[in-house]
Amino acid sequence: MSNTIYIEYNFRITPLQPTSDILIAELGAIGFESFVENETGIQAYTQKEDWQADMLNEVGILSNPDFHITYEVKEIEQENWNATWEQNFKPITVGEVCEVRAPFHEKSNVTYDIVIEPKMSFGTGHHETTHMMLQFILDHDFKGKTVLDMGSGTGVLAILAEMRGAVSVDAIDIDNWCYLNAMENVERNHGKHIKVYEGDASLLKDQKYDVIIANINRNILLSDIPEYAKCLTEGGQLFLSGFYKEDIPLITEKCNEFGLRFEKNQEKNNWVAVKYVF
Template structure:
C-alpha cells in the first residue's frame, strides 16, 4: 500500500493545533520543517474533504492561514524519505533517538534506534519526548509494562532500557504493530517486547501490568480510562500524553473518577504528559 504525504505550510503558533486536528482524521506520522510540517497516512485512509475542513477552520488565524499540498509516496521509497528528513534527537541529555544511518552517541546512557516506516513516535513530537522524560523518573526495573498506542515502539524500547522485563506494545494499525516489532529487533529487545495489533479489547485475558504508558489522544484516553484502571496493579503508575494542557482537567477528572491519584505533569508547547497512580 502507498502513502500520502501532506505538506502543510502554517505559522509556528498553529502547527501543534493542526497536528492534533489531522491526527483525528487519519494522519499518524508528523515531521516538522521550516515552513510547517509534513503529515503522513496510508492512501486508503486519506480523506481530502476532512483535510479541507480542518484547514478551513483556521482560515482566519491571526498570524496566517494554513495551506497544504499532498502527494503519493510509494512504499519502497518510504525509507528514502526518512533518510532525507529524520534528524537525530537527544532527550533530557540522556536518551539518543536516531535512525540506523545516524552515528551512535556512546556518551549518552540510552540509545534508541528507530526506523519509523509509517508509524507515529520518533521522539520529535512533544508528546513522545515528554513521555520519555517522565519514564526516566519511574522505576521500570523488573516490571511488566503496557504501551498502548505504541506507534514505532519507542516507549516500549525505552521501558526495556530502563529495566522492564516484559512490554506489551499495542496499536490499532497493522503497519504500526509490524514497525514496533521491527524496531524492537533493531534495538535487540525483541525477547522482551511483544507487539500486538488491536485496541483496548486486545488486552482481554491479560493479567494487570505494573506500569501503563498511554500516549494516544484525549478521546481514546477518556473512553478507555476504566480499562486502564482495571489493567494496572495497585501502586502502579500510569503515564498519559497525547492531549493539550487545556484538556488536562478532563483527563484528571476522568482518571480520579476511576480512582487514580494525580502525581505530576510536564508540559511543552501546550502538550502534556501526566503521571497518575493506582492506590494500593
C-alpha cells in the same frame, strides 16, 4: 505492504507555532497517521484507501484567519518514505543519557542508545509528547516492572522501558504498519521481553501491569481509561500524553472516577504528559 500508496499533504504554515501542533492534532483526529515537521510547516500522511478529497473540510484551523496555511497534495509510495524521513530526521537526546537515532546516524556515548527506523509510524522522540514520555521513563524506576505501551507506534517507549529494567512489556497499536514497524524496531534494539500486538483496548481483558504508558489522543484516552484502571496493579502508575494542558482537568476527572489520582505533569509547547497513581 510494499505497494501501499499514501497521500502526502505538504503544509506551509505561518506562524509555525502553535499552528503546527493544532494542525497535527486536528489532522490526527480525522485519520492522518504520520507527520514530519520541517522549517516551513509539516508533511502529513494518510493511506490513499482512507483518503477523501473533502476530508480537510473538518479541519477548523484551515479557515481560521489568525493563521496562514497553504498546502500541496501528492501520492507517495511507502518505499519512498525512507527518503522523506532521512532528509528530516536528526538524532535527539533526552535527559543527556538517552539518544534516539536512525540506523544511519553515528552512535553516541549515551547510556540508552535507541535505534529507530520510523517509516510511517509515530514516535521518533521529536514530537513533544514522545519526548516527555521518554523523560518520564528516565525519571522513574522500571526495574522488575510489567509494562503496557498503548498506542506504541514505533515502539520507542516500550524499548526504553525494557532498557530501564522492565521484565515484561506489551506494546499495542491498532495500525498494522505501526505493528510491523514496532516489531522491526524491537528486534533492531535486541528486545528480549517486549511482545508487540495489533489491536486496541479489547486486548487488555484479564491483563495486569505495574505501569501503563499511553501516548494517543484525548478522545481515545477518555474512552480507554476505565480499561487501564482495571489492568493496573495496586500502586500502579499511569503515564498519559497526546493532549493539551487545557485537557488536564477533563482527563483527571475521568481518572478520578476509576481510582486514579493525579501526581504530576510535564509541559512542552502546551502539550502535556501526566502521571497518575492507582
